[in-house]
Amino acid sequence: MIYFIWMILAQSYRLIVTIHDWQLYHVVLYGVGAYTSGMLAKNLGVPVFAAIPLGGAVASLAGVAITSVLLRTKGWGFYIATYGLAELIRLSWMKFRNPFGGSTGIIDIPYPPVVAGIDFSARIPYYFFSLGVMLIIMYMLYRLERSRIGDSFKAVSMDPLLAASTGISIPRQRLLACAIGGFFAGIAGGLLVHRLGAVDPKLFNITTMLYLLIWIVVGGTNSFWGPVLGVSVMYSLFELSRPLIQIRPMFFGIAMILVLLFMPGGLEGMVAKAAVRLRRLRGVQTAEAE
């Protein structure tokens, strides 16, 4: 369940990374989706299956708002400013007790209803529901990367000047990437909140964001399969290392530093390299056999 949510987050984050906007508010957008969807369902009685995409839409707007303020800030300042503005949103959940419930968050968020005889509030149907949502989102992102939009994102990240001279509007593409990525992050938040039935600001702090970065960096960002690999391997390790909960962050921090220093392509890059080498090895062998 949580694995599917991580997968959606990592995959939508990678879309933003293809345009080279490493930002630190993705997890907070996930929180925006969770809060919006939960509050719509609880306070306004919006049906759960309508509240989840609405949460995605609001998260997408929040992402666009943050990025549009910072469009002209470059490099390191941009990363820090995204962190700061994400904290602004997260702190406002803690500050305003009235709609957001302060640091204890919101409880009693409605579970999904019974649709066509299937009770989606039970664990197993919800599992398959979120699996389905994840697969649909992954398929959409997969197609998107191979579309004209995905190509223009990559063009911007490789050579902004050249991209701009071929008529690609860089600010527009960056905002578009944020909007799409934020939408899917918001949907992931909606999926979480209607399963947990509660939400609080601690779920979306910078530590969660750093873990998301670790999954992505260790997995590799060069291809679609990097985050898949990263989330699968690292999240499994994360769950397996539960007995070492106190010192767990250290292992993951060290793992990320080592990956950055010694295998810049991440796990995915290593697999790709190994595949090339294997093919060459096999080619040599067949050549010798002949």
Place this chain on the structure above:
Amino acid sequence: MNSQLLLQTIANAGAVSAMYAMIAVGLTLAFGVMQMANLAHGHFFMAGAYTVYALYALHDWPFWFAVAGAVGIGAVIGLAVERGIFRPLRGDVVGGFIATAGLMFVFEVFMGEVWGWGHMRQVPSPYMRAVKFFGASVSFQRVIVIPFAIACIGGLLVFMRWFRLGRALRAVAQDPEAASLQGININRMTALAMAIAGALAGISGGIMSTIYAVTPALGGHIILPALIVVVVGGMGSVGGVTLASILLGFIITFVTTLVDGVTAMMVSVAVMALVLAIRPQGLMGHVVT
């Protein structure tokens, strides 16, 4: 707000500004020289605080010897991080940024494992006296950081302007390639910048350890305001950062006193967003090409 509280708040704001200035000047110096900076800088500060705790509170060293130890520890950590992370990753801004994010985890767990999780380490104050003026009493310990910050930053500015080594630092910050053509060893300059940054974080952590509760989470608490100060002041500009730390030190202290800490953080982030929307390079930053 009566005049007594006002005076006290001003004194506190001065102390907080001085602390931010020392932390953020180190960050911005390292940024200027390497075009990369260190998310784990708050954890250097924490390392300084723990050093003073260990030497002064546990082993009864004189307070100022313990602070000197904190400076040394900070400089050594700075050198190690430069050698281990920034040098191999030179030119890779995203990589350096994320690697130091991982370093935050490492430091936090290390401190937690060595000194205990959830234990607040209280360092007793060596100066119990309070300074009294106009009816307001301000604890001596709290404001002692101000002359230190002035001395350190003033010394740094003098060093950067009139000393050969300091001018070499500035040359690398302006144009690394041209600097290396002049025979400046860039690796030595980045190491120097990180050592100065670490030492400044160590000294401020050491002095402020008597005021803050020293916990493994201290580094994470201190880093966000320091980063905001650097971004507002302009990356790489020592003068801009000093100005921004005074501005934000006063904003944060006054809003914390009048409302609460969460609101103070929100206001300072909003100030940052406003500054960046108008001047993307920060108050006194140069335009990065």
